[in-house]
Amino acid sequence: MTTIVIAGGGTGGHVFPMIAVGDALRALSSDVQVVYVGTARGLEVQLMGRRGDDLRLLDILPLRGGGARGFARGTVAAMRVLPEARKLIRSLGASAVLSLGGYAGGPVALAARSLGLPIAILEPNSVLGLSNKLLIPLVDRSYINFPETARGLLPWTVRRLGVPLRRSMERAPYQPREGKVSLLVLGGSQGAAALNAAVPLAIACCRQAGLSLDVVHQTGKASEEKVRTLYAQHGQDERTLVTAFIDDVAAALKAADIVVARSGASTLAELCAVGRPSILVPYPHAADDHQMKNARSLERAGGAIVLPQQDASEERLTETITSLVMDAPRRVQMASAAASFGRPDAAARVAADLLALAHETAGRRASGSSTARDESPIPPSAGE
Numbered sequence: 377m378t379t380i381v382i383a384g385g386g387t388g389g390h391v392f393p394m395i396a397v398g399d400a401l402r403a404l405s406s407d408v409q410v411v412y413v414g415t416a417r418g419l420e421v422q423l424m425g426r427r428g429d430d431l432r433l434l435d436i437l438p439l440r441g442g443g444a445r446g447f448a449r450g451t452v453a454a455m456r457v458l459p460e461a462r463k464l465i466r467s468l469g470a471s472a473v474l475s476l477g478g479y480a481g482g483p484v485a486l487a488a489r490s491l492g493l494p495i496a497i498l499e500p501n502s503v504l505g506l507s508n509k510l511l512i513p514l515v516d517r518s519y520i521n522f523p524e525t526a527r528g529l530l531p532w533t534v535r536r537l538g539v540p541l542r543r544s545m546e547r548a549p550y551q552p553r554e555g556k557v558s559l560l561v562l563g564g565s566q567g568a569a570a571l572n573a574a575v576p577l578a579i580a581c582c583r584q585a586g587l588s589l590d591v592v593h594q595t596g597k598a599s600e601e602k603v604r605t606l607y608a609q610h611g612q613d614e615r616t617l618v619t620a621f622i623d624d625v626a627a628a629l630k631a632a633d634i635v636v637a638r639s640g641a642s643t644l645a646e647l648c649a650v651g652r653p654s655i656l657v658p659y660p661h662a663a664d665d666h667q668m669k670n671a672r673s674l675e676r677a678g679g680a681i682v683l684p685q686q687d688a689s690e691e692r693l694t695e696t697i698t699s700l701v702m703d704a705p706r707r708v709q710m711a712s713a714a715a716s717f718g719r720p721d722a723a724a725r726v727a728a729d730l731l732a733l734a735h736e737t738a739g740r741r742a743s744g745s746s747t748a749r750d751e752s753p754i755p756p757s758a759g760e
């Protein structure tokens with residue numbers, strides 16, 4: 377039995393790729409055991425809990441802020457939890473660790489590395505998160521999505537395989553329907569306050585101007601009632617479905633003609649895997665403005681229109697939605713431009729490479745050959 381540990385979590389943008397790689401590993405071989413490691417604060421508790429996955433929780437302080445101080449704080453926080461993480465990796469008999477960053481990813485990968493195990497990072501965004509950044513000099517593999525992410529990574533570790541997605545995220549050729557346009561609003565796993573405030577008003581304007589629109593609006597847990605009230609106040613609750621969270625996003629994307637969304641890495645990869653035109657309003661406070669970088673790359677390919685949040689007023693949204701509703705050929709073009717970037721097989725490819733890495737290292741260890749991996753730069757902590 378080969379045990380692979382996948383560590384990280386936090387938001388949906390981290391948890392869904394973890395689930396996707398885990399499922400792909402199990403699909404590759406019945407001889408693989410997948411164990412997730414996260415924290416009680418993350419969405420992993422709900423999402424993996426519901427699936428009955430093997431999820432272990434570590435108590436880790438959040439890392440906040442960037443720069444040298446963030447880096448130093450991150451290192452201290454990771455060091456504190458190392459003994460517990462090493463104990464866990466040992467007791468599981470793990471063969472390799474994949475870190476998605478987040479609170480748990482760094483410490484668990486560091487612990488594995490200190491035990492001589494192969495470690496990998498996966499970064500779906502164009503810019504590396506703090507936790508994965510700390511691991512750069514130690515990793516055997518760096519799985520990335522955007523080419524620019526390779527800068528700063530050790531070139532021989534880089535595999536650009538895309539963002540691992542749930543199996544349901546597959547290409548669905550786009551065909552406009554006569555007289556019917558469905559709009560999907562996706563705020564990311566936590567919803568998007570700016571979209572929640574402006575889109576209902578823009579929809580009201582579009583409909584008052586005579587456009588026939590069906591709307592599904594995903595709001596995030598905190599704002600569902602507020603958004604429902606906003607649609608109702610503008611007489612827009614008919615043909616409008618407001619929901620905090622959509623379980624089957626693949627089906628929602630396939631049913632949509634236009635998607636208005638934030639530009640988290642997974643959302644973007646899903647738009648491309650299914651192939652739908654989008655209006656993207658990047659979250660302006662994402663680390664290193666990575667949502668803007670994510671969004672611009674899809675815009676350059678002709679698959680999306682980007683509205684920076686300061687420009688995403690009710691008027692601009694009305695204008696942009698109207699122009700796409702009126703132009704079915706453009707929607708078709710945008711859908712196929714997005715689809716040309718789709719990599720629905722990313723999860724399977726990451727899983728295959730990760731498993732090969734685990735087997736290769738196990739083989740070397742069994743034959744007694746010494747490698748750099750055996751020489752731990754991190755001394756075992758006292759008290760283990």
Ligand SMILES: CC(=O)N[C@H]1[C@@H](OP(=O)(O)OP(=O)(O)OC[C@H]2O[C@@H](n3ccc(=O)[nH]c3=O)[C@H](O)[C@@H]2O)O[C@H](CO)[C@@H](O)[C@@H]1O
Pocket residue numbers: 387388389390392500501562563564565566594620621622623625638639640641642643644646659662667
């Ligand atoms: C505010 C913030 O820090 N956002 C980050 C977070 O966003 P967030 O968690 O929103 O990330 P993404 O947009 O990448 O992914 C959201 C995931 O949740 C799923 N989903 C969403 C809504 C829903 O109702 N149902 C559902 O299943 C989506 O299909 C997708 O798989 O992680 C991303 C990936 O590292 C980053 O790019 C974002 O910048």
